[in-house]
Amino acid sequence: MPDGLPSDGFVIVAKHDCPTCTLVEPVMQSLDRAGPLAVITQDDPSFPSGVSTVIDDHDLQRSFQLKVETVPTLIRFK
Numbered sequence: 001m002p003d004g005l006p007s008d009g010f011v012i013v014a015k016h017d018c019p020t021c022t023l024v025e026p027v028m029q030s031l032d033r034a035g036p037l038a039v040i041t042q043d044d045p046s047f048p049s050g051v052s053t054v055i056d057d058h059d060l061q062r063s064f065q066l067k068v069e070t071v072p073t074l075i076r077f078k
Contacts, residue, residue: 004038004053004055005038005055005077006036006037006038006077007077008077008078009035009036009037009076009077010031010036010037010038010074010075010076011038011039011040011066011074011077012028012031012072012073013039013040013057013062013063013066013071013075014028014039014040014042014047014072014073015041015042015043015044015047015071016041016043016044017043017044018071018072020071020072021048021071021072022047024072025048025050028048028051029051032050032052032053037051037052037053038053038054038055039051039053039054039055040055040057040062040063040066041054041055041056041057042057042058042060042063042071043058
């Protein structure tokens with residue numbers, strides 16, 4: 001598992017340039033308040049706002065490690 005991701009929680013891979021990702025930004029904020037969440041952002045390290053753990057993935061290395069092909073992607077680690 002890539003560093004910085006919760007061992008028991010949610011990971012969302014998203015990008016600001018994705019209309020669906022911006023649409024679900026309030027859901028990401030709610031998930032962050034509910035428990036461990038990390039957002040891996042592919043294009044804008046300030047997106048989403050109001051989330052405590054945002055990981056910059058401009059080079060897509062983490063996305064490839066997680067085998068993410070489409071955003072947004074929600075992953076549950078347990």
